[in-house]
Amino acid sequence: MSILINRDTKVITQGITGKTAQFHTRICREYANGRSAFVAGVNPKKAGEYFDDIFIFDSVKNAKISTGATVSVIYVPPIAAAAAIWEAIQAEMELVICITEGIPVRDMLELKSRMSLINSKTLLLGPNCPGLITPDEIKIGIMPGHIHQKGRIGVVSRSGTLTYEAVDQLTNLGLGQSSAVGIGGDPINGLKHIDILKMFNDDPNTDAVVMIGEIGGPDEVNAAHWVKDNMKKPVVGFIAGVTAPTGKRMGHAGALISGGNDTASAKLEIMESSGIYITHNPSNIGKLLKSIL
Numbered sequence: 001m002s003i004l005i006n007r008d009t010k011v012i013t014q015g016i017t018g019k020t021a022q023f024h025t026r027i028c029r030e031y032a033n034g035r036s037a038f039v040a041g042v043n044p045k046k047a048g049e050y051f052d053d054i055f056i057f058d059s060v061k062n063a064k065i066s067t068g069a070t071v072s073v074i075y076v077p078p079i080a081a082a083a084a085i086w087e088a089i090q091a092e093m094e095l096v097i098c099i100t101e102g103i104p105v106r107d108m109l110e111l112k113s114r115m116s117l118i119n120s121k122t123l124l125l126g127p128n129c130p131g132l133i134t135p136d137e138i139k140i141g142i143m144p145g146h147i148h149q150k151g152r153i154g155v156v157s158r159s160g161t162l163t164y165e166a167v168d169q170l171t172n173l174g175l176g177q178s179s180a181v182g183i184g185g186d187p188i189n190g191l192k193h194i195d196i197l198k199m200f201n202d203d204p205n206t207d208a209v210v211m212i213g214e215i216g217g218p219d220e221v222n223a224a225h226w227v228k229d230n231m232k233k234p235v236v237g238f239i240a241g242v243t244a245p246t247g248k249r250m251g252h253a254g255a256l257i258s259g260g261n262d263t264a265s266a267k268l269e270i271m272e273s274s275g276i277y278i279t280h281n282p283s284n285i286g287k288l289l290k291s292i293l
Contacts, residue, residue: 012040022051095124129182136149155167159182166238197227214264238282
């Protein structure tokens with residue numbers, strides 16, 4: 001069991017003719033041990049051509065009709081990435097994963113507004129995210145597959161590198177992962193911590209969750225309040241940015257303290273009061289979880 005993706009998922013790569021997309025598509029295919037999870041590419045200017053043995057279509061809609069794909073991953077450059085997401089939404093893909101970093105905030109605001117107006121059922125992961133992985137089955141994105149191990153711990157994080165750090169700790173302690181999800185650090189994005197926590201809570205093959213957040217925004221606090229009232233499984237939490245000064249962006253576009261509960265200390269305090277097991281040291285995430293289990 002996993003969340004969002006599994007060994008039967010079929011994936012379209014938007015922007016497949018770019019170097020980054022080709023590099024990671026090949027690695028993701030290798031991780032799937034020969035299974036043809038990546039079934040199509042999209043680039044209107046290269047329609048009818050092939051990348052390796054993957055046919056390139058002129059649109060997401062036609063790629064979906066021809067292959068039955070339900071997931072799209074986007075490596076399109078920032079200036080056109082929001083339009084690529086919208087195309088996938090109009091094609092009614094079940095899940096869209098946008099790896100692209102640097103999409104203008106205005107573009108994402110307009111996109112989210114359009115999604116709301118049509119009451120879109122498409123789930124958006126990202127942008128500016130590493131993607132997600134169900135170990136030993138499928139990975140979609142840029143995370144290093146070799147550090148993951150199949151198991152029963154869910155991971156959700158705003159930070160790509162801290163996702164890898166937590167996963168590596170878990171694997172070294174013999175704690176495999178059911179799925180690991182990077183939601184991205186942009187201020188305007190799709191799935192939030194609370195959405196992924198709900199999925200892990202409902203997943204019978206996930207026993208506990210690691211939640212990694214950052215300074216800025218209300219997402220981790222909202223998730224903590226939900227955990228207090230609803231979560232049936234232990235959650236270990238960490239917030240990056242303890243020493244970040246107010247008003248200065250640190251790392252991700254969304255990592256900006258504007259006051260109130262945006263600071264790491266404030267978020268950690270609320271998380272702890274909500275029953276989340278917190279650590280102030282990222283190197284202790286795995287050990288803390290193991291001690292709880």
